[in-house]
Amino acid sequence: MTTQAQVIPKFGEQKKAFSIDELKRLIVAAKSISDLDQAKRYLCSYFITCADPHGVFWWDPDSKSLKHVIDKNIGKLIRPITKAFYTQPEQGPSQKTEFNIYKWFMVENTNVCNATCDPHKQRIFRSLTGQLYLNIFPGFLHVLRPISTFESTIHLVVKFIFSHIQEIWCSGDWNLTEYIIKWLAGVAAGRKMYSILYLKSGQGWGKGIITDFIQRSVLGSRHSTCL
Known part of the structure; x- marks a missing residue:
């Protein structure tokens, strides 16, 4: 299972506010490209890109609600934190690979949803055609039980x-x-x-x-x- 498939179910489950400092700490602590999965999971537990309506949905634990942010404003929440990795081939100079969390999320990340509102669906789901949906239904005050x-x-x-x-x-x-x-x-x-x-x-x-x-x-x- 890919990292992106793993992070989707965690969206909207965070109890603490999103922290740029925590995201930066996870990126700085990464020793290799694969170590960045933890930072990606953290980011994707708060944010998901959306095609309809176009922009990014942000999970706000304080209000326990989803907020829609247009692309040009998302940079105020997700900073372009970078980390460089170097690999040494058998011959020749070391090779540099630079990772930018903002670029990864907005360009390389393939988890792009459409928003819908359905009290009977879970937060993130796929239709029979494979379309990824974000259910923006905020939930009832009551919990159904016998x-x-x-x-x-x-x-x-x-x-x-x-x-x-x-x-x-x-x-x-x-x-x-x-x-x-x-x-x-x-x-x-x-x-x-x-x-x-x-x-x-x-x-x-x-x-x-x-x-x-x-x-x-x-x-x-x-x-x-x-x-």
Whole structure:
């Protein structure tokens, strides 16, 4: 397996901020060309080149998000750190090979992706045609897991929410309640819904309490403004 194939799964997993000093240390410490793999892996765990939209995506551990940087500005983050290596052939003078991390990443690096957004895909994946994709979907606030794994206090809160939907939203109609609960479950699981919920009543009847909860605590404000 090549170095480039190895570094792809590590993109977006770093917990510490990218450090130019650390990248420089890894390059300076390299004793041979093959030793530079560690520096390449470090760099590619934070950055990946993209053809659509054109530029570079940067993983920012502080905000736990991906940021798009146009090519002309990427030099502010990835410096052209160089390292020279010398080999001595059996005859003749020593031969010099110079490595430039910026040139390698922007020109020689073949890991070029297209950006997509899919809650069901992993961060980096390939299509059936072999196209490399970067999934920019930032993730939901909740983690899908069996209902039996939740504490009893959570079950009580969920029961309260379901009761509110049944009594306030649906006027006690269980069939309508079941439909809405399944609809909300589909949204929370990231499925594409082919219908919308339309709520209409006077002010203060409790329409927004459920949608506000889902927006703030389930989906996250990055994915929704209203339901």
